[in-house]
Amino acid sequence: MEKIRSEAIVKSGLLFILINFLLAIFNIIVGIISNSLAIASDATHSLIDSISGFLVIISEKLAGHKKFNSRRNQIERFTTVIIALIIVATGLELLILSIKNIFDPEEVDYSAPVMIVLIASLLVKYGLALYLKKTGKKINSQVVMASGAETMNDCWISIAVLISAIVYLIWQINIESYVSILISVVIIKIGLEFIFPHALKHHHHHFDADHDHGVKS
Ligand SMILES: [Zn+2]
Numbered sequence: 001m002e003k004i005r006s007e008a009i010v011k012s013g014l015l016f017i018l019i020n021f022l023l024a025i026f027n028i029i030v031g032i033i034s035n036s037l038a039i040a041s042d043a044t045h046s047l048i049d050s051i052s053g054f055l056v057i058i059s060e061k062l063a064g065h066k067k068f069n070s071r072r073n074q075i076e077r078f079t080t081v082i083i084a085l086i087i088v089a090t091g092l093e094l095l096i097l098s099i100k101n102i103f104d105p106e107e108v109d110y111s112a113p114v115m116i117v118l119i120a121s122l123l124v125k126y127g128l129a130l131y132l133k134k135t136g137k138k139i140n141s142q143v144v145m146a147s148g149a150e151t152m153n154d155c156w157i158s159i160a161v162l163i164s165a166i167v168y169l170i171w172q173i174n175i176e177s178y179v180s181i182l183i184s185v186v187i188i189k190i191g192l193e194f195i196f197p198h199a200l201k202h203h204h205h206h207f208d209a210d211h212d213h214g215v216k217s
Pocket of ligand 1: 045049150151154
């Protein structure tokens with residue numbers, strides 16, 4: 001029973017990583033085609049979600065196997081902080097780029113294929129969010145439920161990107177920079193949550209609660 005449950009957690013995690021990675025690739029392509037900062041920002045965000053999902057799985061595996069190997073824990077912590085710093089730096093860079101873009105906006109070009117990818121991305125994210133929430137509830141996993149809730153929040157970001165495209169198509173008003181600022185802040189927050197031990201403790205607490213429930217059931 002416990003084995004089926006932990007397999008379901010890993011499967012959900014891998015699905016989260018894979019889908020976010022594919023979303024990143026598709027959105028990077030349409031971000032380049034449309035010259036849209038908002039789409040490029042959302043692509044970066046998907047890539048970072050994919051990497052952080054990978055990070056969570058790795059630390060979960062290590063925490064499970066090497067609880068008393070403090071050297072391994074140190075290496076894990078070091079790697080996590082380095083990656084988190086890169087995430088924060090990426091967010092800050094994007095934030096600066098977005099603020100610059102307010103004063104000197106790039107010309108954007110939303111073609112039909114770009115709009116189709118944006119709508120498809122939103123639907124895929126929404127489907128993933130529903131799946132993770134349902135699975136999380138079924139196997140009683142806080143981690144899976146949390147990633148479902150995060151994906152649901154990400155749907156709102158995709159909606160913001162879509163709205164900025166529609167606003168531009170109808171009124172030729174460019175609100176891309178503001179959407180990018182929002183996404184930069186989300187990216188910085190993801191990084192900071194990995195760096196601050198307080199937030200990390202919170203994460204591990206979730207994993208512990210997970211194991212407890214698993215033992216009981
Ligand atoms: Zn996200």
